Amino acid sequence: MKIVVFGASGGMGIKVVEQALDAKHIVTAFLRTPSKIAIQHPNLTLFQGDVMNTAAVENAIAGQEVVISVLHTTRPPVPGMMETAAKNIISAMQKHSVRRIISTTGAAVPQPEDQPKVGDRLINALISIFDKNFVVDSSANVRVIQDSDLDWTIARFPRLMDGAHTGKYRVAYLGKGSGTQITRADGADFVLKELTEKKWLRKAPVVSY
Numbered sequence: 001m002k003i004v005v006f007g008a009s010g011g012m013g014i015k016v017v018e019q020a021l022d023a024k025h026i027v028t029a030f031l032r033t034p035s036k037i038a039i040q041h042p043n044l045t046l047f048q049g050d051v052m053n054t055a056a057v058e059n060a061i062a063g064q065e066v067v068i069s070v071l072h073t074t075r076p077p078v079p080g081m082m083e084t085a086a087k088n089i090i091s092a093m094q095k096h097s098v099r100r101i102i103s104t105t106g107a108a109v110p111q112p113e114d115q116p117k118v119g120d121r122l123i124n125a126l127i128s129i130f131d132k133n134f135v136v137d138s139s140a141n142v143r144v145i146q147d148s149d150l151d152w153t154i155a156r157f158p159r160l161m162d163g164a165h166t167g168k169y170r171v172a173y174l175g176k177g178s179g180t181q182i183t184r185a186d187g188a189d190f191v192l193k194e195l196t197e198k199k200w201l202r203k204a205p206v207v208s209y
Contacts (some may be wrong), residue, residue, distance in 0.1 A: 001195070004028040004064045006051060006089065007071035009036035012104060012160065015188035016070055017044065019165075023192060030060045051085035052078075054092075061092040066195055069103040071141075077133040083140035090148045099151045102191050105138045107158040107174055107206045114174035123158075123180070142204065153194050154204035160184050171205045179208035 003020055007013045008029035017039060020027045026043045034046040049056030051071060061067060071085055086103070093101060107120075108127040116124065127135060145152050158180045165185035172178050190207045194200055 002026045002028075002063065002065040003195075004030055004047075004060050004067055006030045006057075006060075006067070006069040006085070009033065010070060010072060011162075012072075012157075012184045012187055013070040014039075015165075015184045016068055016191055019185075019188050019192050020068075028060060028064065030057075051088060052081065054088050057085075057088040058092040058095060061089070061098055062096050064096070064098055066100040067093060067098060067102075068191060068195070069101065070191075071103075073134045073137055077137070079133075080137060080140070082137040083144060086141040086144035090144060090150065093150060094148075100195065101145065101150055102153045102155060102194055103141070103145055104155045104157060104187070104191065105142055106134065107156045107178065107208070108135055109138050109142055109156060109204075111156075111173060111204045113203075114176075116175045119180075120175050120178075146202075146204070151198070151201060153198075153200045153202070155187070155191055155194065155200075156204055156206045157182055157187050158206065158208050160187060165189060169207055169209055171200065171207050174206050178206040182208045 003025050005016055008017050009031045017029050021041050028045045028047050030047045032050055034048050047060045108124045161183050163183035167189050169186050170177055
């Protein structure tokens with residue numbers, strides 16, 4: 001499968017690229033600074049670009065079969081970056097007839113199916129106070145994807161950690177069996193499995209332990 005990965009140099013992005021290559025996919029890693037990826041593999045292409053650049057996004061998506069977006073807000077924040085990125089990606093997918101996208105975001109981005117418990121509400125409240133830009137821009141990013149006619153899945157993650165790739169985790173809505181953490185390796189595992197399994201098509205679950 002031909003996959004383009006946006007945000008490929010981040011902690012989650014690198015795990016997605018590694019596992020996709022292990023599964024023998026053909027991977028295009030979209031990133032601003034190619035030197036941030038030390039992986040060398042015959043099935044890996046490094047595509048230098050900025051998600052704010054419409055033409056670059058279109059060129060990266062042309063000829064692909066699926067899109068994975070593991071983008072996250074930057075420090076210092078770029079206002080509207082996540083929303084603009086989603087608009088560019090969705091527009092390019094529609095232009096090049098690419099249907100499948102999996103995008104990642106934080107568990108603090110709310111969904112109607114959530115039933116947050118007291119602890120969930122407290123964590124989300126703290127995130128909204130100390131990282132307001134993340135919640136606002138990430139929520140806008142999710143809305144753009146969900147409003148499209150594409151075959152999307154939004155994978156929401158709680159606190160991401162370094163750690164083992166176990167393949168054992170829960171997939172549920174917030175407060176309905178969700179936990180508070182997951183390793184980046186297992187987050188990547190869900191993303192790649194869901195690409196083809198499509199158990200959560202047009203849904204936005206929380207993936208956690």
